[in-house]
Amino acid sequence: MSSKSSLEKPASMELLAPAGTFSAFEAAMEEGADAVYVGAPGFNARSLRRDFSLADISAMTRYAHDAGKQLYVAMNSLVKEQEMRQAVETLSVLATIGPDALIVQDLGLFFLAKKYFPELSLHASTLMSVHNTLGADFFTNQGFDRVVLARELSLEEIGTISRESKANLEIFIHGAMCFSYSGLCMFSSMHGGKSSLRGQCVQPCRRHYRLQAPKQTRGGGPGKGQQGLFLFSMNDLCGIGFLSKLAQLGVVSLKIEGRLKSVEYVRKTVRAYRLCLDNLQAPVQEKGRVQKEANDLLDQAMSRTRTRGFFVGNHEEIVKPHLVGVAGVFAGKAKVIKNKKDQRDTRPACLVALRCDVSVGDRLRFQDESSDVRESFTLQFMTHGNRPVRQAKKGQTVTIGLPPLSKKGKQQRVTQGLLFQVDVSASRKNEVKGTRHSVSKSKSLKKVKPDVGKVDKVLRSVGWSQGRQVGAAKGVSSSRGKSVRSSPKRQLQPQWWLRCSELPSTRQRYPVRPTKLLVFLQEKACQQIAAMGKRAAALYPQLIWMLPPVIHQRDIAWYRKAVKDMVAMGFSRFQIGHISQVSFFSSFSAERGIKLYADYTVNVLNNAALLHGWEHGIQGMLFSLETDRDTLQQALTARKGMEAQEARYSTTQVGMYVYGKPPLFTAKLNATHLQTRKNVVSPRGEAYTIERKRDLTYVRSEVPFVLFPYVREMMAMGVGYFVIDLEGGNMHKGLAEAAGWLDGRKDGQQKLDGNYNEGLA
Structure with a gap:
């Protein structure tokens, strides 16, 4: 069992609220939040209509501190190499502003913040997928002051991590949940x-x-009469009934999700949780009254159906596949008709038997799943009995004006859909008013400039150079969207790494000569290796054992022992699925010759992240599956520049996942x-x-995901190895399909190439 952190864990739990607008920030403060988190402009994991500026964040930080509260900044998106100057400038400004913490996901951003801006307190974002003690301790040892746990953990798992790790733990207590x-x-x-x-x-x-037998999907569309299901749409998390238990477990912060939500959502939700937290020690009867009042407030917040999430018990309640899992109040089924307000107006309208009261100025959402159309809009006009009305009651049938219904910019012919009320006009007026309120009025919005000299120094340390040429490597035709095949006899051959879900036969034949074989470290494969005895390592000299990105808390001991057993049998190469898994290998001496590689799930999108891996002795890192051509080339050009100065940086190869599902x-x-x-x-x-x-x-x-046509191009950029993934299905069938894509027989068939050609937003 690990010793406790030298950092003292607070005696009471912090209530942490979201804010995407000034008015939401003010509402959170007024309703009793201990801290508020906002997004860093351009680098946060919520795409807002308008980001806060750094001047805004400076004003909010001072406002929070004057109120005896804290402000955290979420700079928690992955950073493309091209964005590194802006990211470092933002770090420089935030270091001057002095928010109470910076929430980060990107390993490169963490690497730079910790090394060059030590005055910034860092919190590990939930996007880092910390789900066990291994991750919690790793990030704490790396210098994070707090770890935000994955939302998939039970109370028992949270308790174990709190008890056995040194980390200060923050958890999501309320709000939207992701399926993945x-x-x-x-x-x-x-x-x-x-x-x-x-x-x-x-x-x-x-x-x-829709659910269909596999052969029915060959025609490219759903069959008639089959009901659509919301298979992956999670209900909203609500942990208001577990506050006493979480306090006992030692959780230091309770986070409410919702930087995209309205001020009314923030106000009602913060008020509900503040009420319950302030009455944790109240008599049972009083606690029951408080709980009812809190739930009434949450009912008014216009979120999705609430669930206990993964905290306890039956997880069947998390998704109700027959119900529409969207935020807001269901306003009724909508029949699309011609807009009768003006015969010259071609915009659509809809006829709705209302399931709730609606007013002009309310924020509504129309959606039709069959045509994949979703449009949010502010209600501009409404008629009842052919007369314009500003308000309508539940049960009345009204005509509501709709915006143009489109999908990816194209007009859609839609005949029906569902209507949801996502905000009401009263709160929207307050939100507009709130933007002119005390924060912006009482705190002058002073523009804080970055330290240009320091920014340039930081960028030089990671090989970044503004204005570097973007595009295909010199001498290589990018042929965007076209196959790049040339005579293999006159060029270096790619290093092919084949990824398998199970240990293949030693006599297995492949469409390419594999340099390495990646096999998941699991019980069946370990038993097969154990049966071979001392000759196993000689029979599989190319083998790299893969660790999955998610290792449940209960399985850590098994993986630790399995790694030790495989090393004892002569295997020395392992691929980690999560950066914290380097901890499995810290006890082995240098004589063991352990070589570590990182899967694409480590999420590397810039050269600074590659340097972070290099510092941990990682020999090869797969670049992000999400990357586009320009981001890959920019990062590898930066890396080459650093290698030219110091050859030691060349010890970490960069790989790319080029085929699989x-x-x-x-x-x-x-x-x-x-x-x-x-x-x-x-x-x-x-x-x-x-x-x-x-x-x-x-x-x-x-x-399948296919990047075979760009292998030569990527080799010229500096990519050292290429992964062919055979895990997503039958291995023999997968080998045959991979061979078809490699030799061009499948050219013209449907494939995915991710963002490589089109660019990553």
């Missing part, structure tokens, strides 16, 4: 270029899907509706499979 572990969701990025790790998520988990969702949930042999089909006819392995649920596209 935060930091491991690739869905939004792979299907549309909008990265959830960069605040751009388009929420594919909120769409409805990577998990789009990696989830803990194993609800009944997910236990199916059928395929999942989106409204657009995209087919996916659901698979349960290693106590996790994986959702993969049936269409």
Whole structure:
């Protein structure tokens, strides 16, 4: 058992509230939040209509401190190499402003903040997927003052981490939940270029899907008469009934999710939790009254159906697949009609039998899952009995004006949908008024400038150079979207690493000569190796044991022993799925010759992150699966510049995942509706499979991810090895499909290339 941290854990739990506007910030302060978190402009994991400026953050920091409270800044998105100057300038300004903490995800950003801006207190974002004591202690030892745990943990797991680690722990107590572990969701990025790790998520988990037998999906669309289900749409987390228990477990901070939410949501939610926290020691009867009042407040906050999440018990309540899992109050079923307000007006309207009171000025959302259309709008006009009205009551049938209904900028022919009320006009007026209130009035918005000399010094330390050429490497045709194949006899051959879910036969034949074989470290494979005895390492000289990105708390001891056993049998190469897993190897002496590699799940998108890996002795790191061409080249050019100055930096190779069916969702949930042999089909006819392995649920596209045409181009940039992933299905079938893509027989068939050509938003 680890000793406790030298940092004292607070006696009472902090209530941490979100703010995406000045008015939400003020509401959180007024209602009793101990601290508020806001997003750093351009680098936070929530895409807001308007980010706070650094001058705004300076004013809010002083306002919070004057009130005896704290302000945290979420700078928790991944940073592309091209953005590094702006990111370092932001760090420089924040170091001057002095917020109480900076919440980060990007390992490169952490590397630079810790080394060059030590005055900044750092919190490890939930996007770092900390889900066990290994991660909590690793990040604490690295210099994080607080760790925000993954939302998938039970009270028992939280208690174990609190008891056995040195970390100060923050947990999400209320708000939206992602289907996938935060930091491991690739869905939004792979299907549309909008990265959830960069605040751009388009929420594919909120769409409805159909279940079909695999052969039915070959035609490219859902069959008739099959009901759509909201398979992955999580209900909102509500932990208000567990506050006493969490206090006993030693949690230091309770975070409310919702920087995209309205001021009314922030006000009501903070008030509810403050009320309960202030009455933890009240008599039972009084606590019951308080709990009812708090739940009434949460009912008014216009969030989704509430659930206890993963804290305890039956997880079936987390997703109700037959219900629409969206925020807001259901306002009714909408029949789209022609707008009768003005015969010359071609905009649509809808006829609705109201399920709640509605007023002009309310914020509404129309959505039609069959056409994949979702439009939010402010209600401008409404009629009842052919007469304009400003208010309508529940039960009345009214005509409501809609905005143009479109999907990706194209007008859609929509006949019906569902209408939700997501905010009311009264609170929206208060929100507008709040932006002119005390923060901006009483605190002058002084522009704080970065220390340019220090910024330049930091950038030189990571090889960054403004104005560096972006595009294909010199002498290599980028041929965007086209295959780049040239005679292999006159060029260096790629290093192919084959990734397998199970240990392959020593006589297995491959479409390429593999330099390395990646195999998951799991019980069956370990037993096979043990049966071979001392000759195992000689039979598999290319073997690299893979660790998964999620290792449940209960399994840490097994993995620690398995690593030790494999090293004893002569194996020395391992690939980590989470940066904290380097801790498994700290006890081995240098004579063991351990070589570590990092999977793409470590989320490397810049050269500073590569340097962080190099400092931990990692021999090879897969670059982010989400990367685009320009980001990859910029990072590798920076790396080459550093290698030219100091050869020691060349000890870390950079790899790229170029073929496979990577998990789009990696989830803990194993609800009944997910236990199916059928395929999942989106409204657009995209087919996916659901698979349960290693106590996790994986959702993969049936269409493979293919970057084979760009291998030569990436080699010229400096990529050292390429991973062919055969895990997502039958290995022999996967080998045949990979061979077809390699030799060009499958050119023209449907494939994904992520953001490589189109660019990462």
